[in-house]
Amino acid sequence: MSQDNNKGNADPLSELLEALKQGSLGDIRHLLADLHPADIAHLLEGTPLDQRLVTWELVQAPIRGEVLLEVSEGVRDDLIEAMDSHAVVDAVRQLDTDEIADLLPDLPDEVVAEILFTLDREDRQRLDTVLSYPEDTAGGLMNLDMVTVRDSVSLEVVLRYLRRRGDLPESTDKIFIVDWNNRLVGSLQLTTLLGSDVKKRVHDVMNQDVVSFQSMTPDRDVAAAFERYNLITAPVVDVENRILGRITVDDVVDVIREHGDQAVLARAGLSVDDDIFASVSESTRNRALWLGVNLITAFIASWVIGHFETTLSKMVALAVLMPIVASMGGNAGTQTLTLTIRGLALGTITGANAPKVIKKELMIGGLNGIIWALVVALVATFWFDDILLGVIIAVAMILNMITAALAGVLLPIMLNRLGIDPALAGTVALTTITDVIGFLSFLGLAAVFLV
Amino acid sequence: MSQDNNKGNADPLSELLEALKQGSLGDIRHLLADLHPADIAHLLEGTPLDQRLVTWELVQAPIRGEVLLEVSEGVRDDLIEAMDSHAVVDAVRQLDTDEIADLLPDLPDEVVAEILFTLDREDRQRLDTVLSYPEDTAGGLMNLDMVTVRDSVSLEVVLRYLRRRGDLPESTDKIFIVDWNNRLVGSLQLTTLLGSDVKKRVHDVMNQDVVSFQSMTPDRDVAAAFERYNLITAPVVDVENRILGRITVDDVVDVIREHGDQAVLARAGLSVDDDIFASVSESTRNRALWLGVNLITAFIASWVIGHFETTLSKMVALAVLMPIVASMGGNAGTQTLTLTIRGLALGTITGANAPKVIKKELMIGGLNGIIWALVVALVATFWFDDILLGVIIAVAMILNMITAALAGVLLPIMLNRLGIDPALAGTVALTTITDVIGFLSFLGLAAVFLV
Incomplete structure (x- = not known):
């Protein structure tokens, strides 16, 4: 079983998809017979939903339990849904107690009842022990087989x-x-x-x-x-x-x-269980929530811009340039946010050194703000032939990039303390802040000094 | 050495930072003496640059080689820079040949020469063997100790x-x-x-x-x-x-x-070797490039908007609403992009099933486009009391979200074929596309039908 990337042979996934297209079930059965359960799981992950169920039918009964264990949760749900409860019980029964415990939360109630019924007293006790710990703890990870x-x-x-x-x-x-x-x-x-x-x-x-x-x-x-x-x-x-x-x-x-x-x-509002071949309706639903949240932040930005309608009507160049300020703040803030979230996860950022990190990020934000503000100011001045416009966009950019750095450090630290995953909520919150400050500072300064 | 998260004890990093603040070198030496080299490496990662070098001085010579092996590349460079070449040779000499091979690329030439000089013929041959394979291959990962x-x-x-x-x-x-x-x-x-x-x-x-x-x-x-x-x-x-x-x-x-x-x-233009406590000038330089690239995309967006100055001057409401179209496209596209990059990395998306993925993503993009376009159309119609404006922003959003889905699948597949990391280049390219199509479709439709 050498992993030698032999380009001469088609990979098993292409072979399977080809065989499915040809409808040659014999070939599929033959292909599956030679494979490790983990390899079969991988094939199922890469097969579109309808063909996946055809393939699953051809997986030999004695290894179905192990394949179920190896696939991702989204795919597992689909497979289990397609099986009658009797077949599920048969598949699961081949597994060790610890493995059964991993599957149990995904199984229909009547299947769980039937499996518990088939276990002897000792195994049922072992199962109880393993199930008594949450999945994401050492107890939930452990198995009971040891010397x-x-x-x-x-x-x-x-x-x-x-x-x-x-x-x-x-x-x-x-x-x-x-x-x-x-x-x-x-x-x-x-x-x-x-x-x-x-x-x-x-x-x-x-x-x-x-x-x-x-x-x-x-x-x-x-x-x-x-x-x-x-x-x-x-x-x-x-x-x-x-x-x-x-x-x-x-x-x-x-x-x-x-x-x-x-x-x-x-960071894109997706979860590990999102299956690339899930049904369109399911995927649309999963992703819609995140888009809805982002729409709210986009409306907040628009609402801020809306306050400067008079300013904008007097000078359309502002509308042309305003996305630059918001976008540069968003990007600089994302860099700080990403490093901070990683530092928190690795434990290299703690309360004791956070002030140093904040100070450092503010300086980087300021410096990068100055560098790129100069470039933007130059371009804006020549484009619209207006030095004051150049100065104002430069000041707005520096302000927004410093704000972005501060938000990039403080947001994840705060969200972490509140027990909210900063990877999920951090990006949305940060974009809202950099959009609002970006539009507000640029259009605000323009309203006061320019129009 | 129980990992029991005992909240009563301060964690070693806080203890170290406290001792550094107090200047009590004896405490630090005491703290370090009990720790595994990997734990010392972790402490060094979480210590600001100047204090890091003080701490490093107090790490006992016999384990310095192992600590160097465990720290990230950015931190390693700082530590090696602070040591005289004699001390580096002493630290590295304690390691196994395979471990020396891992460090060698980061060492100054005179140190490498001295280390090679101190090895016996057999070890030098072993070193040659290990160094003959690129770091990111099985040969580069292997060690030679086996039975x-x-x-x-x-x-x-x-x-x-x-x-x-x-x-x-x-x-x-x-x-x-x-x-x-x-x-x-x-x-x-x-x-x-x-x-x-x-x-x-x-x-x-x-x-x-x-x-x-x-x-x-x-x-x-x-x-x-x-x-x-x-x-x-x-x-x-x-x-x-x-x-x-x-x-x-x-x-x-x-x-x-x-x-x-x-x-x-x-995705934020950062690398694994970016040290959270690197010097401000180094960090600013590392991040500036990415911001520069993003600035170019922002200018492209502005340039597109610039073509609609007349339209915008006639109807400022367009400037208020236009970020919504671009931002929703960007977010929807990022979701598709993220799933596609992951599918390519896991090998669940191949040439054989790519058409199905594209079709599915287009349908999701279209459906989510319709759902959110209706919401935005409603808000825009009431906000500016203009039904036609509502219809136009809805059509622009649906167009942009379908484009975003298409770009989200095709970009990573194309970048992958070209040997470019889609995680790095994909986001920038996608944002450019969704910004351009977002502004172009909304302002373009408005120019034709509204103004």
Whole structure:
């Protein structure tokens, strides 16, 4: 399974779309049979809605559960909607308890009831445990499959125990060492276990400085710790340091990817679950809200301009130039906003250094304001043969770019404190401010000094 | 080292900034002594430039190399600039060859020469190997530390070999199985090794279906494969399938984070290396270029408006309303652009399904255009008591939102083909188009039918 980008072969998505066009179901079945569930999920993501359901019919029953687990939420909803509840139960039942827990919120009630009915008591309890934590916490990320041993035994005993156990949980890089109360006291890397004298005791070779997480730690912090300390697995503990489960790096990779995607999409009022092939009506509805919010800000800008109708009627050049002031403020502010949101997310901007950041951004805003104001003033002066007009647009631009810098830093800090996602609300609020100040300063100064 | 978000304790960054303010170097030294190099790197990222250099002086020499490795490029340049070349050589010399290779491009020439001089022949060869691949390829990501065994031996022999070797490379989850020509034939999970009968031969328990990468595979594709198949390590091979090195998930996590950050920052004309505490002059310069590019687009919009001076002078209401048409087009277009760029990056949009995406986006653009055009028409009609004005702004808005949808899909596809990053250039190009079409359609229709 070499990932060698062989340009000679068509990629599986093109192959699938071609086969769908030809209606050759045999070819599709053949193509799907060789693929990993994650690859099938990827194909489904890239297939338009109607053809997606045809393809889904051809996915073999035993791996349907795993495919459902891998697709994005928007696509998952479509697939589940197209299946009868019996088929959904069959698909989900093949999965581990932790995986079932991930799917459960997306399933119809009668399916959930039927799945709970088919589980034995132990599995139902495990499911309850996993479901008791919110999805975006360490508890929600963890799985319950792990190996723990006591610190008093010898490595030889550990090796014998592992061999008797047979298969170790996926992604196991270390086993967790606990005391008699199931409290975490250390970890033993498999590499250490394999490289040490088997006569030694666990206590002598284990690592006592384990990065662990409380069950309610936000997934963002879990991801940051995995990144920073290069972790592959880490234990989740309760307040008394008793071990509850473990988090594996593959789930953390998904969190990092999802947060990155969210950050990009939120700036356009979109969500991670927006499927590129969702129905037109659904997509129109999802996007309409954001456009509506933006229409309000556009009306606010128009309302400001409306106050200067007399000024504008006396000098139309103002109408020609006014978008420049607003747009430069918007762009400069977006730069500051983007860096500030990122600094807050990475934890490099805190209350203690925020004043320095504000000061620095104000200076950058001022400097870039001066540089570009000079250029604009020059062009405006020659275009309309009016020096005063040039001076006024320059002053308005500098004012707006300083305001933009201030808003770019303060808005995300404030929104963060209020618990509002600055990536989503920040852009709209910033544009409103830079539009209003841009039009107000330019037309206002013109009204006083020019007309 | 529990990540338990204990609000009672101040976070290390606040503690450091407080100690810096107090000038209590002893406290800082004490704080730094307990921290992981990655944590120190994080503190340095959050410290304003002058105080950052004071803090850096207090970081203990033996871990300076690792800290340099963990900080972002912008911060790294500042730190290296502040050190004399002797200190840089000392810091870098503590690192592994692969790590040295990552730093080398950022080091002054005389330091590079001195480091090469201090390495023995074998290490210099290893360094050459790693440096021969571009940073953003599988070869550039790989490290050379790995364990390989032949498939004919028994597990008992492998266990003995590992024990004799003592310490295994970090993040080893599997060892690679090679033939006599060092060609990859399989992999053996440590968990399998630990759970199987030691009398068995490697060939009988190894996994023959290993995900491997060619040395020139782009890092983006490596990251996608790690995500999709939940990999922890994967081998890099040459065209003859001989094993060159291995990639570990911690490096892939960095790639994913960096690509995510790039996607967000590029939309504001910023780069990952922009340090929130870089000097004002440096930041002003970095951001000025983007603002300059945006100024050109703003002038293009003004130039379009300029053609309608007579129309505007006859009816100032047009100047009041005209930003609405441009802004709604810009926002609708950004939504399409964002989804398309993401679809291209994830590989869910290809040549084969692009026509469907275009058709769908045009329909959404048209529908949302109609919905919001009606709202705007209503407001405009009552505001200026002019039904014809309402009809004209509605038609202009629908035209602009359909254009925006078309541009939102086609621009990134075209830019991608031309090898230009659509995240960077797409936004500017799109805004230009939606501004021009917005002003042109509204003022143009008004010129013909209204004035």
